[in-house]
Amino acid sequence: MTDISPLAPKSLPALPEIRGVQLATAETGMKYKNRADLLLAFFPDGANVAGVFTLSKCSSAPVDWCRNKLALAEPAKALLVNAGNANAFTGKAGDQAMAATITAVAQELGCNENQVYVSSTGVIGEVLDAELINGHVRNLAANLTEDLWQEAADAIRTTDTFAKGATREAVIDGQTVTINGIAKGSGMIAPDMATMLAYVFTDAAIAQNVLQELISSATDRSFNAITVDSDTSTSDTLMIFATGINDKITDPGDPRLNDFKAGLDDLCQDLALQIVRDGEGASKLITINVTGAAHDHAAKTIAMSIANSPLVKTAIAGEDANWGRIVMAVGKAGEEASRDDLRILIGGQKVTEHGMGVEGYDEDLCTAHLKGDDILIEVDVGISDGSATVWTCDLTHGYISINADYRS
Amino acid sequence: MTDISPLAPKSLPALPEIRGVQLATAETGMKYKNRADLLLAFFPDGANVAGVFTLSKCSSAPVDWCRNKLALAEPAKALLVNAGNANAFTGKAGDQAMAATITAVAQELGCNENQVYVSSTGVIGEVLDAELINGHVRNLAANLTEDLWQEAADAIRTTDTFAKGATREAVIDGQTVTINGIAKGSGMIAPDMATMLAYVFTDAAIAQNVLQELISSATDRSFNAITVDSDTSTSDTLMIFATGINDKITDPGDPRLNDFKAGLDDLCQDLALQIVRDGEGASKLITINVTGAAHDHAAKTIAMSIANSPLVKTAIAGEDANWGRIVMAVGKAGEEASRDDLRILIGGQKVTEHGMGVEGYDEDLCTAHLKGDDILIEVDVGISDGSATVWTCDLTHGYISINADYRS
Structure with missing residues (x-):
């Protein structure tokens, strides 16, 4: 079952560095052996952040956490993603395990816990092993680098047979910005407002309310327009992090955003189609x-x-x-x-x-x-x-x- | 693919004769070879009739016909069912083919065309071969008999691996009546107000409006509570024919119906579960x-x-x-x-x-x-x-x- 999907792209496109985004991965072995399964993204100068999440009535602890933190509208400082355990339907024990990892990341990076976003993907119903994860946090923080996009896309996979990523450039007000996205997903794919896990990063300077409008709109014709098996995950998450935090653009209707919006829509559709191309058992x-x-x-x-x-x-x-x-x-x-x-x-x-x-x-x-x-x-x-x-x-x-x- | 479902009942129960219901079957070979694929039921003294049908927006010609004829509230005289061709999505040509078979049956049995009900099940999109069917109508009419329930249940099958039938007795006002039911269905089963094809026959004397209430109510916890593959057929049909046409019971709330209602509900659930037990590929x-x-x-x-x-x-x-x-x-x-x-x-x-x-x-x-x-x-x-x-x-x-x- 580790054969690569016949519909896979030839290779992951080369994702360029994005100013203000640092990455590190680790092998915890919590489910998958001999491969990275933990990703830390760090935004040293903060990032405006927006997201859409599963509408499942049984959403996972990390989904609830992210939704609540977005409402605070603080700049994000970190994102921690593990693959192999969804920490969904794990009750208070799952909440506590998640909280322990957030505390560890916040302490290591010297930021507020409210600025740490987390995602978990994998089996439902097993409590996350926080100790196992936290044993890797110091090393992750010590090894952050801007040039690790291939590894980041690899680390968040579960049953995916290939890593998924896309990149676009867009011009805002005469300046060229970059948009990188990575995603995972293969089964339990019938996203309802979002998909399994997808993250978009950009060095554009866009206010949070504008980011939220842009990402919600991009979702409609990308992640919300795909289905593999009609089953909607408890962990669907799509987030966008914009490191140009000076809030240059604050009006969603600002015409200077047109090219960025087109690039973001296109990138989201590209990632969504990569997920369908990796649909479990897909041949067409x-x-x-x-x-x-x-x-x-x-x-x-x-x-x-x-x-x-x-x-x-x-x-x-x-x-x-x-x-x-x-x-x-x-x-x-x-x-x-x-x-x-x-x-x-x-x-x-x-x-x-x-x-x-x-x-x-x-x-x-x-x-x-x-x-x-x-x-x-x-x-x-x-x-x-x-x-x-x-x-x-x-x-x-x-x-x-x-x-x-x-x-x- | 002709292996019998591992969930099949040991055998079809023996369905007793029902006064006023005569049956005949024929082999047309329209799709299936060396087996009966055409069923004629004749109600010499007429039968009160009620039914529920697919809510599909692309319902088949026979479904439309039956729905329209029910509204006339005339006693039914005949039911013609073929297996192998659904005559669905066949446009005007399909309507004409259906009309030709109805004319042939009405002429042969000496009744009004509005008293002839028809169903077709099988492949969607191919026009019914009326000439082929009509070549068998005279023979069918000549061979009508009251003791042919096993053959009737067999004749309406398509991908079904076993014939489906059930029988119940019920007491109405001190008198014992019989309820027989036959059904077919295996795939494209997610009934929406009815199932693929199911027919219930009784010698009870019940007015049409009461029959309609009883059968609609029985559907909720039987055919409308099963699913094989979430796909809803264009031909779903459930009809009940009551040959005791003296309209003895005319109030749906009449307490003398309690035992009949329980028997009918039970029979419908039995038939519905037989369909699930024959779900395509089912092992559980x-x-x-x-x-x-x-x-x-x-x-x-x-x-x-x-x-x-x-x-x-x-x-x-x-x-x-x-x-x-x-x-x-x-x-x-x-x-x-x-x-x-x-x-x-x-x-x-x-x-x-x-x-x-x-x-x-x-x-x-x-x-x-x-x-x-x-x-x-x-x-x-x-x-x-x-x-x-x-x-x-x-x-x-x-x-x-x-x-x-x-x-x-």
Whole structure:
């Protein structure tokens, strides 16, 4: 099960240094052996910070902590992430373990505990071993460096088969800034306001309220538009840290942000698609465009109904142009759709029209498209002009193998 | 893929004759070879009829027809069911094919077309071959008999690995009546007001409006409480035919109906569970009881979130007591749940309490329970007293094998 996803990018792009962001990793061995599983990011001059988190009613202790600290609007000084244990559903013991790691980091770095952000990812229901982690904090603090992005992306992986990262440049008011992002996630991916874990870092100078608007907006068409298995994690976290803390831009509508916003949106979508490409057992990346819906939200509901349908996902795994299952998924979505105007295209070829299959459509052409690993499904539901795009992967024997045997 | 489900009952129960219901089957070979795939039921003296149907926005031509005819409140005279072609999403051509079969049946049996009910199940998107079906109608009409229930249950199967039927007796006002039911369904099972195809027949004398109330109510805790794969069919149909057409009981609240109502509820639940036991690739039947929810509807949403979670279903397939995935599924359901009061029991053993795992719970006992084929999961979400029970099956390699290769 350690085979790299066939949909993996050739390599992680080179992420440049970002002024004001220092990184260090360590091997605790808490679950994974012979690899780094602990990441410390330090912002010596502070960073404005914003984030979006899982809407799960059983969110993890670290998610609750981060949400509360964001509300204080203090600059962030540190981020600690461990892989292998989610510290979710661990009650008071889990809270205490988390608090102990935060205290250790704050003391070592000489900052306020409220400025320390934490994330945990891995198995649910096991209390974090704070002592194990804290045994590494001094070393982490002593080894911080600006040039460790590959290692950082590697350290936060769990069942991921490749490290995920992206970088963009953007111009704000004549100045070029950098945006780096790293992410992890492969299963339990149906993000609801955020994804498993993703962190974006930039040296731009942007106020916290503006950052929050930018990251929330970027999420809609990236992390909130992907699904691997319709299961939403208890630990979904997306945060952005901006080290240019002079609060140069304070108005979310400031037109000087346009290029940055485009770069951030693009980077978030890039990271989100890397997660789908590493979907458990995935052999195909599927793009689903829905148009003609009553409104954009309806289009997204329909697109997600298709993306989460096990029958659609297995048909695509089987390279079978069984578009009847797409009709089924549109029908069950609960949103308005005109059966008799429904148009479905597979790989650009129209396969249904006027409420039935297109007579004499080229099924061989369809099948040829489905034999590729980049699948396009377009659906127009014939009501109005709402539209949405979501991404998913197919459902294969690999998913069953991975998940019927995850804990052991 | 023709192995019988390991969860199948030993045999179909013997369904007794019902006065006023005559049956005949035929082999058309439209998809399945060397087996009956066409069923005609005839009610020589008419039958009061009621039904519930899929809420799919892409419902099939036969579903639309039945819904419209029910509104006329005429006694039913016939029911024609074919297996192998759903005649769904087939546009005007599909409507015409259906109309031709209805005409043929009405002429042969000497009744009004509005008294003929039809269902089709199988592949979506292919127009029904009316000529092929009509070539068998005369023979069907000539061979009607009251003692053909096993054959009727067999004829309506598609990917089902066993025929599904149940029978109950009930006393109304001192008189014993019989209720027979047959059903089919194995995949695309997440009924929304009804299931794939299920038919209930009784010789009780009950008015149509009362029948409708009884069958709608029975659905809630039977067909609408099961899921195999979260995919809702375009053809879901549940109908009840009552041949005692003298309209003896006309008030849904009539206490003389109590025993009948209990028998009908029980029969519907029996049929629904047979469908889950034949879930595509199923190796375990899973009962999920949710209590302590804000209201019953919330409890059902949470129970369905657990039942439809691929991660929960694969964990159970792997006989892994990974209750963290149950926590995840409760969390994502979107209904109120108290993380810190959440109690989960597997096979009767408490595994979580006070927002964390029960220390020293007997994982071996859990695993032993999961090695059986009848799995019980109980969840109390600690809010109020809403409750619900739903049934599902596990998600195995068998589901992938069946569905990545269904049409070929």
